[in-house]
Amino acid sequence: MTPAPPPSAPGPSSVPGPSGAAGGGVAAARPHTRASLAVQLHDLGVRPGGIVLVHAGLRALGFVCGGPQAVALALRDVLGPEGTLVVPTHTPENSDPAGWSNPPVPADWWPVIRAETPGFDPAVTQSRFMGALAETVRGWPGARRSDHPHVSFAALGPAAEEIVAGHPLADMLGPGSPLGRLYDLDADVLLLGVDHGCNTSLHLAEYRQAAPPRERVGAAVRTRDGGQDWAWWEDVAVDSADFPRLGADLEATGAVRIGPVGDGTGRSMRQRAAVDFAVDWLARNRRTKENMTVSAEDYLAVVTETIDRVSASQREAVGRAADLVADALRADGVVHAFGTGYSEALAMEIAGRAGGLVPTNRIALRDLVLHGGAPADVLGPLLERDPAVAHRLYELAPVRPSDVFVVASNSGVNGAIVEFAALVKERGHGLVAITSTQHSARMTSRHPSGRKLAEFADVVLDNGAPYGDATLPLPGGGAVGAVSSITAALLAQQLTVEVVSRLLAAGERPPVYLSANITGGDEHNNELEARYAGRIRRGS
Numbered sequence: 001m002t003p004a005p006p007p008s009a010p011g012p013s014s015v016p017g018p019s020g021a022a023g024g025g026v027a028a029a030r031p032h033t034r035a036s037l038a039v040q041l042h043d044l045g046v047r048p049g050g051i052v053l054v055h056a057g058l059r060a061l062g063f064v065c066g067g068p069q070a071v072a073l074a075l076r077d078v079l080g081p082e083g084t085l086v087v088p089t090h091t092p093e094n095s096d097p098a099g100w101s102n103p104p105v106p107a108d109w110w111p112v113i114r115a116e117t118p119g120f121d122p123a124v125t126q127s128r129f130m131g132a133l134a135e136t137v138r139g140w141p142g143a144r145r146s147d148h149p150h151v152s153f154a155a156l157g158p159a160a161e162e163i164v165a166g167h168p169l170a171d172m173l174g175p176g177s178p179l180g181r182l183y184d185l186d187a188d189v190l191l192l193g194v195d196h197g198c199n200t201s202l203h204l205a206e207y208r209q210a211a212p213p214r215e216r217v218g219a220a221v222r223t224r225d226g227g228q229d230w231a232w233w234e235d236v237a238v239d240s241a242d243f244p245r246l247g248a249d250l251e252a253t254g255a256v257r258i259g260p261v262g263d264g265t266g267r268s269m270r271q272r273a274a275v276d277f278a279v280d281w282l283a284r285n286r287r288t289k290e291n292m293t294v295s296a297e298d299y300l301a302v303v304t305e306t307i308d309r310v311s312a313s314q315r316e317a318v319g320r321a322a323d324l325v326a327d328a329l330r331a332d333g334v335v336h337a338f339g340t341g342y343s344e345a346l347a348m349e350i351a352g353r354a355g356g357l358v359p360t361n362r363i364a365l366r367d368l369v370l371h372g373g374a375p376a377d378v379l380g381p382l383l384e385r386d387p388a389v390a391h392r393l394y395e396l397a398p399v400r401p402s403d404v405f406v407v408a409s410n411s412g413v414n415g416a417i418v419e420f421a422a423l424v425k426e427r428g429h430g431l432v433a434i435t436s437t438q439h440s441a442r443m444t445s446r447h448p449s450g451r452k453l454a455e456f457a458d459v460v461l462d463n464g465a466p467y468g469d470a471t472l473p474l475p476g477g478g479a480v481g482a483v484s485s486i487t488a489a490l491l492a493q494q495l496t497v498e499v500v501s502r503l504l505a506a507g508e509r510p511p512v513y514l515s516a517n518i519t520g521g522d523e524h525n526n527e528l529e530a531r532y533a534g535r536i537r538r539g540s
Contacts, residue, residue: 032064032262037074044190045257045268046075049082051159051187053179053201053271056087056133060193062263068132071192072140076156084157086182087134088200089127094120094149096218101437101462104454114230119222120149127152133192146178149219149231153178159185170233172217173200174207187271193264196247197312201271203238205278211288213237241309246281250274294472299481302471310464310487311494318491321432321459322498325404328430329359329503333402334535338363338393339409340384340417345485346408346434349492351536354515356496358528361536363397365389365416371396371537385446387419394423398535404430406495410465410484412440412453419447421456432495433457434488436465461495463487 046052054075064070075085097105097113105113118125122145127134137143137154144160146152146167155163155178163181173179179201189201196202206212215237223229250256250269255277257268287305292298325335337350337360344364351360365383368374372392383389393416405424409417412435424431433453437460445452454460463484470479503510511528514521529536 032062034066034070034074034077037061037064037071037262038077040259040261040266041074041078041190044259044261044266045188046078046190047083047188048078048080050079051084051086051157051163051182051185052079052190053086053088053153053182053187054133054190054192055194055198055200056131056191057193057198057264058132060264061261064262068136071133072136079157082158084155084159084163085137086153086155086160086163086178086187087137088130089134089138089145089152089154090130091120091125091128091150091152093128094125094219096216098441099437101454101460103457103460104437104452106451106455114218114220115228117220117228117230119220119228120147120152121222122147122152148172148177149221150217151177169221169231170235171207172235173203173238174236175204177204179204182271183275189269189271189274191267192261193266196243196250196267197240199240199243199247199274201275202240202243202246202278203236204275205282206238207236208275208279209282209286213288239309241312242286242305244312245308246278246285249281250277253277292472294474294480299472302481303483303486306464306471306483306487307490310462310490313464314461314491314494317459317461318494318498321406321461321495322502324430324432324458325406325495325499326502328402328404329357329499330506330508331402333400333404334359334361334532335404335406336361336363336397336399337406337408338417338420339407340365340414341409342485343408343410343434343488346488346492347406349489350406350496352513354513354521356513357499358511358513358525359532359536361397363393365393367393367396384414384416387415387447389416390419390423393420394427398537399427399429400535401428404432406432406434406492407453407457408434408488409453410436410439410463410469410488411443412436413443413445413447415447417453418445418449418451418456421453422449422451425456431457432459432461434461434463434491436467436469436484437462439465439467439469442467461491463491 058068058071079085094117097110127138137156138145140156143154143156144164145154146164148167151172153164163178167178168176171177183204189199191199214234216232217235218230218232221229221231255269255273259266287298287301335350335357337347339347347362351362366379368378369376407417407421421431435453440452440454464487465484468479469482469484471483472481473479500510514524516522
């Protein structure tokens with residue numbers, strides 16, 4: 001896993017106010033300034049003459065006269081001429097396209113991307129998703145930047161060269177990286193308007209685990225003659241999904257100083273203390289194949305960790321999916337939900353459930369029998385692999401041009417699912433796919449085109465399930481404890497909630513089901529369903 005958002009995640013979306021404000025609003029009684037921020041940063045524990053690694057979300061700070069430049073100046077004012085300011089300048093889009101999920105790209109694009117992506121140049125290549133402060137420091141006169149194509153850092157001050165020089169390709173966030181140099185130099189970490197999910201230093205603790213999982217990583221690099229090459233290396237598979245919980249426990253020890261910075265909250269800590277605490281915390285709390293047992297307790301721990309990871313990594317994608325669905329509903333469309341196998345449970349989660357949206361229609365393979373006149377024995381276990389059934393299912397569904405589709409498949413490779421997704425896009429509908437990108441990446445498509453569900457989707461929601469779905473390994477091989485149904489249900493409910501939130505924000509009354517088992521539920525539901533007569537089915 002990469003330590004930063006996937007290539008499709010949007011960067012900071014705040015629109016500067018007058019005079020280049022750091023945030024888009026003007027909620028404070030008066031604007032914040034370089035001088036006022038410097039006072040707050042000093043009170044928070046930024047040490048004159050020290051070294052500080054800063055992660056910042058400037059939107060949270062509110063209106064700052066001069067925006068990110070003023071924030072950088074305030075930090076330098078407190079650090080003084082002997083202090084060094086460090087920021088992450090990662091480039092997560094410079095990574096192996098085979099692992100991209102939001103959105104994925106077709107497999108036949110992968111060699112082109114690897115061959116044509118310009119090699120990383122620390123003087124030219126912009127950081128992505130790191131925020132305006134990081135880009136400001138990167139471009140500051142005298143700043144130095146490490147030469148790592150995926151997770152570089154920039155530093156400004158007397159210790160800059162010592163921190164960023166010789167960043168190894170492998171061990172990218174380990175003891176030999178700038179994070180390791182910061183540990184050796186007893187640096188501080190400052191979180192401005194962000195939480196510990198952005199605390200990159202905690203990755204250093206992952207490298208200090210007994211047997212951390214490893215993965216193959218790739219990126220475009222420069223050659224000595226200024227050309228481009230694609231480099232592969234093996235590194236620790238870093239994962240920040242549980243960092244918010246780790247950070248909360250760290251704060252409970254009193255090791256983190258918390259205080260106001262602008263309109264937001266700042267968190268200051270000694271990096272060594274945070275990393276040392278994290279080493280022990282991860283050993284006790286993070287489940288690995290080596291320390292997992294086949295027990296309800298460990299299954300619950302794995303499910304909790306997976307939910308945390310999915311919630312954190314899919315937040316932006318759920319928002320984009322909600323925009324797609326809300327726009328369709330405003331255009332008098334309905335949501336069609338389709339899944340095969342156990343993914344049919346996802347369609348049931350979307351369509352017809354109490355607390356769910358009324359304009360939803362569930363599509364299932366048994367529609368071929370219930371609505372299409374096919375004999376019952378057609379519903380065999382291999383039917384989901386037949387691409388031909390997709391066209392009949394689409395014909396049987398009461399579809400209008402304004403409708404949107406949510407299609408679920410853990411593997412994303414079976415013929416009926418892939419053909420249905422292709423047909424949906426061919427007919428011009430919006431498509432949200434819910435799948436396991438990890439499982440799908442290791443499977444060969446069963447569709448004649450060689451393509452997979454995610455390749456057709458406008459938005460992909462990754463359910464976070466591992467290859468094979470089950471999570472607790474058995475001594476003789478195999479595993480138990482599947483998670484895809486749980487996380488898919490979570491994503492389905494998050495999508496519903498976000499759609500309703502958008503409708504409420506627009507002053508609309510969301511058409512939502514009540515339970516049929518409460519007083520007045522049937523009357524409420526029947527009235528709403530009448531608006532979509534002939535377009536939604538509940539009998540299949």
